[in-house]
Amino acid sequence: MKKTQEYIQEHKQRFVGELLEILRIPSISADSSYKGDVEKMAFDLADKLKEAGAENVEVCRTDGHPIVYGEKIIDKNLPTVLVYGHYDVQPADPLELWDSPPFDPVIKKTEIHPEGAIFARGACDDKGQLYMHVKAFEAMMKTGELPCNVKFMVEGEEEVGSVNLTTFVKENKERLKADIILVSDTGMLANDTPSITTGLRGLSYVEVEVTGPNRDLHSGLYGGCVTNPLNILAKMIATLHDDKKKITIPGFYDKVEELSKEEREEMAKAPFSKEDYCKALDIEDVYGEEGYTTLERGSIRPSLDVNGMWGGYTGEGAKTVIPSKAYAKISMRLVPNQNSEEITKLFTEYFQSLAPKGIRVKVTPHHGGEPSVTPINTIGYKAASKAYEATFGKKPIPLRSGGSIPIVAMFEKELGLKTILMGFGLDSDAIHSPNEHFGLFNYFKGIETIPYFYSNFKELSND
Numbered sequence: 120m121k122k123t124q125e126y127i128q129e130h131k132q133r134f135v136g137e138l139l140e141i142l143r144i145p146s147i148s149a150d151s152s153y154k155g156d157v158e159k160m161a162f163d164l165a166d167k168l169k170e171a172g173a174e175n176v177e178v179c180r181t182d183g184h185p186i187v188y189g190e191k192i193i194d195k196n197l198p199t200v201l202v203y204g205h206y207d208v209q210p211a212d213p214l215e216l217w218d219s220p221p222f223d224p225v226i227k228k229t230e231i232h233p234e235g236a237i238f239a240r241g242a243c244d245d246k247g248q249l250y251m252h253v254k255a256f257e258a259m260m261k262t263g264e265l266p267c268n269v270k271f272m273v274e275g276e277e278e279v280g281s282v283n284l285t286t287f288v289k290e291n292k293e294r295l296k297a298d299i300i301l302v303s304d305t306g307m308l309a310n311d312t313p314s315i316t317t318g319l320r321g322l323s324y325v326e327v328e329v330t331g332p333n334r335d336l337h338s339g340l341y342g343g344c345v346t347n348p349l350n351i352l353a354k355m356i357a358t359l360h361d362d363k364k365k366i367t368i369p370g371f372y373d374k375v376e377e378l379s380k381e382e383r384e385e386m387a388k389a390p391f392s393k394e395d396y397c398k399a400l401d402i403e404d405v406y407g408e409e410g411y412t413t414l415e416r417g418s419i420r421p422s423l424d425v426n427g428m429w430g431g432y433t434g435e436g437a438k439t440v441i442p443s444k445a446y447a448k449i450s451m452r453l454v455p456n457q458n459s460e461e462i463t464k465l466f467t468e469y470f471q472s473l474a475p476k477g478i479r480v481k482v483t484p485h486h487g488g489e490p491s492v493t494p495i496n497t498i499g500y501k502a503a504s505k506a507y508e509a510t511f512g513k514k515p516i517p518l519r520s521g522g523s524i525p526i527v528a529m530f531e532k533e534l535g536l537k538t539i540l541m542g543f544g545l546d547s548d549a550i551h552s553p554n555e556h557f558g559l560f561n562y563f564k565g566i567e568t569i570p571y572f573y574s575n576f577k578e579l580s581n582d
């Protein structure tokens with residue numbers, strides 16, 4: 120890998136320039152007015168893969184946004200790494216909270232990123248992290264050091280629930296045959312404390328609509344006499360947690376996997392400062408389920424949160440009105456053995472039971488997904504761990520994350536493959552938020568670490 124590493128050092132500046140180029144394309148999957156940009160992004164990525172040395176590159180049509188495929192098969196007897204990533208991004212709003220335009224990337228130094236960080240929507244999630252793989256591949260190709268076969272599958276619908284990816288995977292099992300899946304779409308603890316994500320939470324996401332009177336009413340004429348859907352919705356939502364901050368939905372915890380004392384002790388070794396955590400978020404204290412640490416609450420324990428709530432009058436000034444309807448979007452993060460469909464069903468039944476007489480409740484499920492865990496006694500994990508050791512000079516800490524990448528569980532089900540999550544982002548990189556960014560240190564470290572994964576994986580596969 121010596122030539123590969125030299126190549127990376129020589130071409131670093133160009134690698135940054137190319138990433139800035141693709142960050143200028145607003146490939147927002149959720150908003151149909153950006154369909155043309157999403158499409159352009161797919162074709163640009165296909166070109167980049169070809170330039171890097173991939174063959175059989177194809178922009179595959181789906182019922183939604185296209186999937187970009189490319190491969191390099193050097194020898195059928197060698198192991199094959201399937202790289203997954205997503206080229207779509209979250210919407211950029213609220214725009215007024217960005218210090219620079221979301222699709223006009225700039226490099227700025229920050230306290231955490233003294234070498235500079237690229238500020239743009241998608242810089243970390245996931246264009247920057249995806250592009251590390253394209254450039255690592257280029258470096259191995261151009262130096263003749265590619266140790267394994269590689270397949271790329273990059274989708275444009277991750278941020279909207281990967282609705283068409285399952286069909287694609289089911290219909291392309293032969294083409295996607297591999298020995299391991301490699302994904303960079305998560306984070307690590309800190310730039311001097313590398314970690315590898317070994318678990319992801321699942322997701323149940325619902326929208327609720329609560330209806331009271333058949334029209335908006337004057338809050339003076341009717342105030343105090345009828346059920347106000349917003350008052351009631353607030354109360355119903357408040358009922359979903361008890362005093363110990365446990366979720367009250369009957370059966371919610373029935374299948375939750377409890378970790379052993381040893382496993383929890385192992386987890387507690389990860390460095391965590393409550394003080395720094397609170398300071399970074401400008402909060403006085405943390406909050407959550409009694410009996411668990413913050414690290415545990417955000418990874419091995421399920422959670423329930425309101426993502427948005429509206430109804431009635433929210434415009435300027437005051438309007439005296441009792442709304443006819445109130446709405447909320449609610450997400451539940453799930454942990455191993457919980458099933459998203461089951462949880463959505465339990466939620467729906469319970470939420471409906473909370474409504475007082477005269478209030479109608481409609482629950483509409485959105486996309487969901489299953490949790491996943493990556494065992495650490497596999498050659499895939501060992502190859503990744505050794506790769507981080509080579510570039511960080513430290514063994515990475517295995518750590519479960521609170522985020523969700525539902526396709527990881529789907530890959531396991533459909534392709535029978537485990538996924539290695541080599542993420543290089545930081546929690547403070549503000550993914551999905553205004554001023555999303557990705558450290559140059561992290562971008563380069565990713566490009567440097569990935570080739571070691573390939574060589575380690577090949578070597579360990581031979582043993």
Ligand code: BES
Pocket residue numbers: 244245277278279280281304305306319322486488520521522523524525
């Ligand atoms: N890359 C994230 C997930 C992530 C980020 C996992 C950081 C762990 C650490 C992904 O793009 C994402 O945003 N997933 C969504 C779920 C998806 C179904 C829309 C999420 O976690 O909210």
Ligand code: MN
Pocket residue numbers: 205244245277304
């Ligand atoms: Mn992502």
Ligand code: MN
Pocket residue numbers: 209244278550551
């Ligand atoms: Mn995301």
